Amino acid sequence: MKNKVSTAFVLAAALWTGHALAQNVEVKDAWARATVQGQKASGAFMTLTAKADTTLVGVASSVAGVAQVHEMKMDGNTMQMRALPDGLRLNAGKPVALKPGSFHLMLMDLKVPLQKDTTIPVTLRFKDAKGVESTLDLKVPVSTSAPGGEAAGHQHGMHDAPAKP
Numbered sequence: 001m002k003n004k005v006s007t008a009f010v011l012a013a014a015l016w017t018g019h020a021l022a023q024n025v026e027v028k029d030a031w032a033r034a035t036v037q038g039q040k041a042s043g044a045f046m047t048l049t050a051k052a053d054t055t056l057v058g059v060a061s062s063v064a065g066v067a068q069v070h071e072m073k074m075d076g077n078t079m080q081m082r083a084l085p086d087g088l089r090l091n092a093g094k095p096v097a098l099k100p101g102s103f104h105l106m107l108m109d110l111k112v113p114l115q116k117d118t119t120i121p122v123t124l125r126f127k128d129a130k131g132v133e134s135t136l137d138l139k140v141p142v143s144t145s146a147p148g149g150e151a152a153g154h155q156h157g158m159h160d161a162p163a164k165p
């Protein structure tokens, strides 16, 4: 019994850290925001630390028809978000936080609701300083708030509000 548990743990750890190390980018505190019935978009968040300079150039998930690397910032008095045309630069050794209100992974055209306490597959695509692309597969836990309990509910509307006439 004890053995079985530790094997499972090692496998899980390998999925998270082993894979990430091989890819040169460490992923921490990943989560995706749970959706309510009928909601077609959500965001995924995490902290990325690259061991060598690289750029997050793309994201994909089998649960989303469209996935993009977004940033959110104030434009006058309104919070705007947009896809980063050149991707998100990760400088060696400098953690970059993707979090509500800032950089995030935008999951749109959702094919299934994102249910709390499940995980979704997310693939990150990086391009290094030499232009070589690599991908990193993650299983991102779905939650209603960031790990550690940080309340971020006020951002919710940014992601699920449909374009209103």
Ligand SMILES: [Cu+2]
Pocket: 043, 070, 071, 081, 082, 104, 105, 106
């Ligand atoms: Cu967005």
